[in-house]
Amino acid sequence: MNAIFDKLDSLPRQRLAHLPTPLEPMANLASRYGDGQLLVKRDDNTGIAMGGNKLRQLEFYFGEAVEQSADTVLITGAVQSNFVRLTAACANKLGMNCHIQLEQRVAKNDPLYANSGNVLIDRMLGATIHTYPHGEDEAGADAQLESIADDLRAKGCNPYIIHLAPGHAPIGALGYVDAAREIMDQAATTGISIDEVVVASGSGHTHGGLLFGLRAYGATMPVIGICVRRDAAAQRPRIIERTHQIAALLDVANPVSEDDVVVTDEFLHPGYGQLNDATRQAIALAARQEALLLDPVYTGKTMAGCLKRAEQAGQDRTILFIHTGGTPAIFAYQAELSELTT
Numbered sequence: 335m336n337a338i339f340d341k342l343d344s345l346p347r348q349r350l351a352h353l354p355t356p357l358e359p360m361a362n363l364a365s366r367y368g369d370g371q372l373l374v375k376r377d378d379n380t381g382i383a384m385g386g387n388k389l390r391q392l393e394f395y396f397g398e399a400v401e402q403s404a405d406t407v408l409i410t411g412a413v414q415s416n417f418v419r420l421t422a423a424c425a426n427k428l429g430m431n432c433h434i435q436l437e438q439r440v441a442k443n444d445p446l447y448a449n450s451g452n453v454l455i456d457r458m459l460g461a462t463i464h465t466y467p468h469g470e471d472e473a474g475a476d477a478q479l480e481s482i483a484d485d486l487r488a489k490g491c492n493p494y495i496i497h498l499a500p501g502h503a504p505i506g507a508l509g510y511v512d513a514a515r516e517i518m519d520q521a522a523t524t525g526i527s528i529d530e531v532v533v534a535s536g537s538g539h540t541h542g543g544l545l546f547g548l549r550a551y552g553a554t555m556p557v558i559g560i561c562v563r564r565d566a567a568a569q570r571p572r573i574i575e576r577t578h579q580i581a582a583l584l585d586v587a588n589p590v591s592e593d594d595v596v597v598t599d600e601f602l603h604p605g606y607g608q609l610n611d612a613t614r615q616a617i618a619l620a621a622r623q624e625a626l627l628l629d630p631v632y633t634g635k636t637m638a639g640c641l642k643r644a645e646q647a648g649q650d651r652t653i654l655f656i657h658t659g660g661t662p663a664i665f666a667y668q669a670e671l672s673e674l675t676t
């Protein structure tokens with residue numbers, strides 16, 4: 335199609351996710367906001383072990399891991415990380431061992447948080463679990479992961495580390511460069527014109543990759559990143575940097591301008607993995623109007639941002655919400671989600 339997607343298609347990749355995911359209307363929710371349309375990209379339905387956005391990213395990490403003949407994959411994340419759950423799942427599918435490191439990012443003593451949801455699935459999948467006491471020390475968490483990898487090498491294993499910190503190539507973002515093409519192809523086939531996209535912005539692989547892919551495709555609509563981990567002042571430069579890194583990885587010119595990078599931290603408070611009223615209400619509305627299950631950490635906050643945009647948007651605007659998954663985490667937030675009201 336164009337040089338950027340040709341380059342993407344030449345890179346190592348393991349086909350793991352069930353793609354394409356559906357692009358569907360949220361007609362009940364939209365009817366609350368006038369004549370505009372709301373759409374959802376069902377990336378919660380990517381297939382393996384309860385799915386989610388990270389499967390698209392893992393196709394490229396595992397592409398590289400297989401190319402390097404790795405026998406073990408290592409990753410670090412929050413206790414209720416969806417990424418570590420899906421890494422353990424993909425490792426099983428590909429016959430590799432998996433070591434996951436769970437960081438204490440959310441100050442929660444709830445036994446359900448520590449044992450249910452993603453943690454339960456990590457255990458069912460049989461991953462080797464390590465812990466890291468801090469949640470905001472990316473460098474320290476990475477260093478501990480490296481030392482686990484060194485121990486594995488000393489035992490004759492060939493480990494592959496999935497790094498998330500900004501200093502490493504954003505291999506996972508390639509999954510969302512590809513997702514942008516999938517969305518635009520679906521929109522073209524069904525005659526839909528998308529005016530705006532709303533997506534969670536955490537490590538920035540999803541937001542950065544999607545924005546890059548849309549601009550590579552020639553699509554100029556705004557992409558609003560909803561901050562879920564750090565504030566806008568920290569997140570915006572991170573996404574700008576991600577797009578430069580993606581361009582370097584693909585060895586192409588960066589089609590994203592700095593003005594294209596839009597983030598809001600309006601729904602972040604009181605912090606990562608903690609609920610606020612707008613998010614609670616968004617989760618309740620999505621469940622009751624559309625039977626969509628959203629999580630408190632990522633997709634609930636992103637839906638709160640999407641509904642705010644729907645409220646502000648003019649007539650006839652079509653807004654696309656990217657449902658990035660996170661479903662298992664709802665079982666870790668039982669107390670907070672049992673008493674939702676719209």
Ligand SMILES: Cc1ncc(COP(=O)(O)O)c(C=O)c1O
Nearest residue numbers: 416536537538539540632658660
């Ligand atoms: C369900 C879900 N949505 C969104 C995100 C954010 O994606 P990214 O880290 O690529 O910014 C994550 C990250 O872990 C996630 O698990």
